[in-house]
Amino acid sequence: MPDEDRTLSPYTGYTRAHWEAAADSLLAAVAPYATENGALYHLPGEHTSWSGRLSDGLEGYARTLLLAAFRRDEKVLERYAEGLAAGTAGVWPRVADRSQPLVEAASIALALRLTRPLLWDRLDDGVRQRAAAWLGDALTAEPWPCNWELFPVTVGGFLAEVGHEPEASRAAIDRGLERIEEWYVGDGWYTDGPGRAFDYYNGWAMHLYPVLHAHLADDTRLLDLYGGRLSRHLADYARLFGGDGAPMRQGRSLTYRFATTAPLWLGALTGRTPLSPGETRRLASGALRHFLDRGAVDERGLLTLGWHGPDETVLQGYSGPASPYWASKAFVGLLLPTDHEVWTAREEPGPTDRADAVTPVGPPNWLLQSTTSDGLVRLHNHGSEDVRYDPYYTRLAYSTATAPSTSYDNSVIVGDDPSRTDIEPLGAGDGWVASRHTAGGGARVVNLVVARGAVEVRAHLVVGADPGTPVRVTGWPEDDGVHAELLPAHNLLDSAGVTGPGATLFVALARLTGEPDPLPLTESVSVKVEGAQGQGEYDVRVSWPSGPSTCFRFRASDGRPSASSWSVKPR
Known part of the structure; x- marks a missing residue:
C-alpha cells in the first residue's frame, strides 16, 4: 500500500491510491x-x-x-x-x-x-x-x-x-x-x-x-x-x-x-x-x-x-x-x-466521530447508540428478524465491536428456550425503542430499551408463562478492547428471576464500553418501578443524573394481562 496521507485523510490515511492498490x-x-x-x-x-x-x-x-x-x-x-x-x-x-x-x-x-x-x-x-x-x-x-x-x-x-x-x-x-x-x-x-x-x-x-x-x-x-x-x-x-x-x-x-x-x-x-x-x-x-x-x-x-x-x-x-x-x-x-x-x-x-447520539430508525424499529469516547455503535434490534439466519437477526442488540455468542447474549430466555420469534415493533423515539415477541413455551415478552451515552435500561415484561418459570436476561458478550456490564434493577437476582401469576416485569442495567474507567452504572441512571404483580399496568421511571426523567407505561389495552394485548410507550 502507498504511504498514509494524514493531511488529506486525517482519520484513515487512505486516498484513491490506496483503493487502487487494494483493487490491484x-x-x-x-x-x-x-x-x-x-x-x-x-x-x-x-x-x-x-x-x-x-x-x-x-x-x-x-x-x-x-x-x-x-x-x-x-x-x-x-x-x-x-x-x-x-x-x-x-x-x-x-x-x-x-x-x-x-x-x-x-x-x-x-x-x-x-x-x-x-x-x-x-x-x-x-x-x-x-x-x-x-x-x-x-x-x-x-x-x-x-x-x-x-x-x-x-x-x-x-x-x-x-x-x-x-x-x-x-x-x-x-x-x-x-x-x-x-x-x-x-x-x-x-x-x-x-x-x-x-x-x-x-x-x-x-x-x-x-x-x-x-x-x-x-x-x-x-x-x-x-x-x-x-x-x-x-x-x-x-x-x-x-x-x-x-x-x-x-x-x-x-x-x-x-x-x-x-x-x-x-x-x-x-x-x-x-x-x-x-x-x-x-x-x-x-x-x-x-x-x-x-x-x-x-x-x-x-x-x-x-x-x-x-x-x-x-x-x-x-x-x-x-x-x-x-x-x-x-x-x-x-x-x-x-x-x-x-x-x-x-x-x-x-x-x-462528532458526538454521542441515540438515534431512532423508524422502518426497522431500531435504536442506534454511539459514543465518541470509544467509537462504538450499538444497534438495539426491535423490528428485524429472519429466523433462518439466527443469531445475526434475532438478538436484541448488536454492535460494531462484538459478535453474537453461542451462549445467547442480548436475549430473554424464558424457561430453557432462547428463541425470539414473531417480533412486533412497538415504536421508537427520543432515546428509546420497544417491541414484543414470542418466547419459550408461547409466552410473549414486551421489551423496552432506554439509552443515554453508553448506558442502557432494559425492561422485559413476560406474559403468559406458567408461574415459577425461570427467566434469564443476558447482556453484551465480552470482546477484546470492550467491557460488558449487566446489573439487576427489578425482579432479578444477578441475571435470573422467575415469573409470578399474570405478567412479570424484569429490569436490568446494561453497558458496553471501551472506556477504561466509566462511572459506575448505579450512579449513571436510576430506575423506579410501580405496579403490582398480575395487574394490567406497570410504570417504569428512568432518571438520569443530569437530564430528563421519563416514565414508560406497560399496559394491557383491555385492562387484562393477556399475552397479545400488552404494549409500552412513554407516558
Whole structure:
C-alpha cells in the first residue's frame, strides 16, 4: 500500500491510491487460481457452497470480473475477455430458476455494461452472441423472492443496451422493479423479501442495482425515484459504522465485508447523498482499512471466508470460496474521476466521530447508540428478524465491536428456550425503542430499551408463562478492547428471576464500553418501578443524573394481562 496521507485523510490515511492498490492486489492474487481458459476461478478452501464446485468457479470469475470492471484496467480485462469466450462455449452452468448462476449473471452483465468500450465492443461477434444468449436465460429465470429479483433487472439493463431481446429485457426490468416495491417500507428502507429482514442487503443490493441501472441508462425519472430513496437511506446508514471503521455485525452475508461501503460511493457517484465528500470517503476508507488491518486478506492475498480472518460463524450454505468477492462492490467509487471532490476533499468526521447520539430508525424499529469516547455503535434490534439466519437477526442488540455468542447474549430466555420469534415493533423515539415477541413455551415478552451515552435500561415484561418459570436476561458478550456490564434493577437476582401469576416485569442495567474507567452504572441512571404483580399496568421511571426523567407505561389495552394485548410507550 502507498504511504498514509494524514493531511488529506486525517482519520484513515487512505486516498484513491490506496483503493487502487487494494483493487490491484486483490486482482493479482486471484489470477493464479484461474483455469487455463480463464473461465473459472477455483479459489482454495474447504468450505464449498451448496451449488457445487462448478458454480463456485463461475462465482470466482464473475465477482472478480466486477472488481476488474470498477478498476478499468485494460490488461486485466483482456484476461476476463478470454474467460468469457470459453465460459459461454459450454463451460459455465446454465442460468436456471433460483440457481446461483443467476446471481453471477448479474455481476457479469453489470461488468460488461460498465466496460463496454474496453471489453464487449472488442469481442468477436460470435462471442458476443454466445454471451448474450447465456445471459438471456436470466431474463425469464425465476428468482428467489428477495433481492434476487434485481438480478434479471441488471442483466436486462445490459442486454437492452446492446439490443439483445429488447422486449424481453425491458419486461425483466419492469417486472423486477415492480416486485421490490412490495418491500419498500419508507424512509429509504427495504426488507429483503417478505417479512422484516432488515440488513446490509438494503445497501449492496436493493439500492445498488436500481440506482446503478438508472444512472447507466441516464433515466432521470428512475434516478429521481431510486436516488431519492438512497439519499434518505444514507442518513441512517452512515450511523452504522464505528469510529474504527467497523460496520455493524448484523444480518447475513457478512463475509462480503467492505461491500458495506458500496451505497456510500453510489450516493457520491449519482449526487444522491446527504453526506459531504469528505464524510463519504472517511466512512468508506475507514471500513476498507478496518478489514485490511485485521486479517481479512490472507498471506496469499486472498479474501477469506469470515469477518476479520476466517470465521465460519458468519457463513451461510450458499457461501463458497469466492463468495467474499462480492466485496468488489466497494470499489464502485473508482468510477468517480480522480478530480472528483470525493477524492480531493479533506476527510471530515462521520457521525460516530462528532458526538454521542441515540438515534431512532423508524422502518426497522431500531435504536442506534454511539459514543465518541470509544467509537462504538450499538444497534438495539426491535423490528428485524429472519429466523433462518439466527443469531445475526434475532438478538436484541448488536454492535460494531462484538459478535453474537453461542451462549445467547442480548436475549430473554424464558424457561430453557432462547428463541425470539414473531417480533412486533412497538415504536421508537427520543432515546428509546420497544417491541414484543414470542418466547419459550408461547409466552410473549414486551421489551423496552432506554439509552443515554453508553448506558442502557432494559425492561422485559413476560406474559403468559406458567408461574415459577425461570427467566434469564443476558447482556453484551465480552470482546477484546470492550467491557460488558449487566446489573439487576427489578425482579432479578444477578441475571435470573422467575415469573409470578399474570405478567412479570424484569429490569436490568446494561453497558458496553471501551472506556477504561466509566462511572459506575448505579450512579449513571436510576430506575423506579410501580405496579403490582398480575395487574394490567406497570410504570417504569428512568432518571438520569443530569437530564430528563421519563416514565414508560406497560399496559394491557383491555385492562387484562393477556399475552397479545400488552404494549409500552412513554407516558
